[in-house]
Amino acid sequence: MRSAHTVEQVRAAEAELMARLPEGALMRRAASGLAHAVSDLLGSTYGARVLLLVGSGDNGGDALYAGADLARRGAAVAARLLSPERTHASGLAALQKAGGRVVADDRAAVGHRPAVVVDGIVGIGGTGGLRPNAAAAVDALRGVPFVAVDVPSGVDVDTGRLDGPHVEALLTVTFGTHKIAHLVEPAAGAAGVVHLVDLGLDLPDADLTALQADDVARLLPVPGPDAHKYTRGVVGVRAGSRQYPGAAVLCAAGALCGLAGMVRYVGAAADEVRAAHPEVVVGDGHVQAWVVGSGGGDDAAEAVAAVATDGVPLVLDADALVHVPRVGAGGPHLLTPHAGELARMLGVERETVEADQLAHARDAARRFGSVVLLKGRHTLVAAPDGRVRVTTVAPPWLATAGAGDVLAGLCGALMAAGCDAFDAGSVGAWLHGAGAAVAGDHGPVTAGAVAAAIPAVCRSLLA
Structure with missing residues (x-):
């Protein structure tokens, strides 16, 4: 550390x-x-x-x-x-x-x-x-x-x-x-x-x-010899919309990193998710964590309302972030804004957040009673009690469309597998950055390639 x-x-x-x-x-x-x-x-x-x-x-x-x-x-x-x-x-x-x-x-x-x-x-x-x-x-x-x-x-x-x-x-x-x-x-x-x-x-x-590599390895959820898909955790994904079906596909790809036992999808992009990821179960049901909002568009409010009283931890991303006050018990939840989204949540200008990232991430974590993952060159994960973890491993190439959708799904998988929101956010951010470095090999990378690289990163850590 x-x-x-x-x-x-x-x-x-x-x-x-x-x-x-x-x-x-x-x-x-x-x-x-x-x-x-x-x-x-x-x-x-x-x-x-x-x-x-x-x-x-x-x-x-x-x-x-x-x-x-x-x-x-x-x-x-x-x-x-x-x-x-x-x-x-x-x-x-x-x-x-x-x-x-x-x-x-x-x-x-x-x-x-x-x-x-x-x-x-x-x-x-x-x-x-x-x-x-x-x-x-x-x-x-x-x-x-x-x-x-x-x-x-x-x-x-x-x-x-x-x-x-x-x-x-x-x-x-x-x-x-x-x-x-x-x-x-x-x-x-x-x-x-x-x-x-x-x-x-x-x-x-x-x-x-x-976190350093050995810290991440220690925090990874590893199944026991008697594990099955349900004991390893089911992560639910309510992401994407008619406007942005690709976000659902990418969020599901992040959730399918192998760290949880099963991924369940509910939303308007069911056909696209099923076609890209046949292992995903489409339809409502019991989950240990929900990921909501990535590419949600006009459907985000309905998606948040549907999970707000489930009593399980939530990962709230993108369009779901404006509905944070509506979420119920089960937290602290994990909020994953970039600087512009955090600025809107706090009622300040984006430049204000970018100039003082640590103070605003901590302020949001206290104000909303949730862990806040502020995405950026050095991603900050702030807990309501003031603790902060920084991720410094991500290459600049990770600033690409869809990367945040993958990150949200990955964090949801970690939460479903038993990590608390603080560990899920910080371990997820580290794996996401390391996955981009591996997939891009010091060059350009796409969001889908980042998701595909995460299991290899986990294998190298566990080895």
Whole structure:
């Protein structure tokens, strides 16, 4: 499980560890990891031109000590001090002793463009976007790869928001634990690849986590030796409509991932579903979970009304989301909106949701008393109690028509097989993303191919 901790949690753990270590030892440990990561990125350190953009405080100290390490390896290191009066004194002394230089501007730093820029401007305590002098320095270096120290400067660490000018890093080297901004969009997009340097911090359980392959394998519902199709769970699908029969076919394909024992379909696209999936049982009957709304169009209200009092968990997608207040007991249910749908549910603009995804997913989960799966580049699954899981495995090619229908069916199968809504949403999102990566083989993928790849992903996990 990859955990992301808040600034307050990290600082408390660092203070506890520093009390047991010699002065400066923790910073040097972090700086050593940073220097190794920069060296790996460069490939050959000797003669490489490295520019440090150094702000005040410990973040700048990390950059300066790392610069000293790189200078000792033969790199040509220069530092531009953005807050000279508040520069980390011992870090600066170490850099200069190792042969690094302090310069007044970027061109004087290297004679021409550096091979890499180390962003030591603002640490995890920063708020808001970059100040004008820092923003100008960053802007002047567009096109040069940036390595961010702990987090890209200018992002909001505890929310994942971007509230102004910020660094766009190719690589972020973080210390002790991941931070929320590394996993939550839009800030996660500014972090690039994130490399974690272990500092040995004693951290509490985190409210925001990201499942890894072994976590997903552990959570998969696996049938026992005496299982039959009914004990493995029956998932009901009320999706599609006369306008969108294909959504029913794709939702059923996701439900037919093999994780539940049987799929039952009720709706206007029965002929299309039967033709595409002869193993699906068409007609009403007992189920352990319903999937409602994908491609529902004008039929969505009727479909929600039909299942609202069944007393089983629901996956509500697409057109069913506007009818969330009508659902009955059996929850918490799983709601699967994209940003535009969540914005309508909350009465805000789509851009507002996209700018602060974590806060809005949590708000919706509390407001509706259900688990909310906010689809996106990094999908968020938020529980009413504040826990959030992030899925980061999906390739950009997964942004394709019908993919959400497959995801809804897959989550319904997991719920019918016994997963609660939080596990079903987070495991389903992970399998969905991994299925897209397998089906597309780093290239284009269709929704139907994603559904077809999910059993293979599960087999590889269980092996």
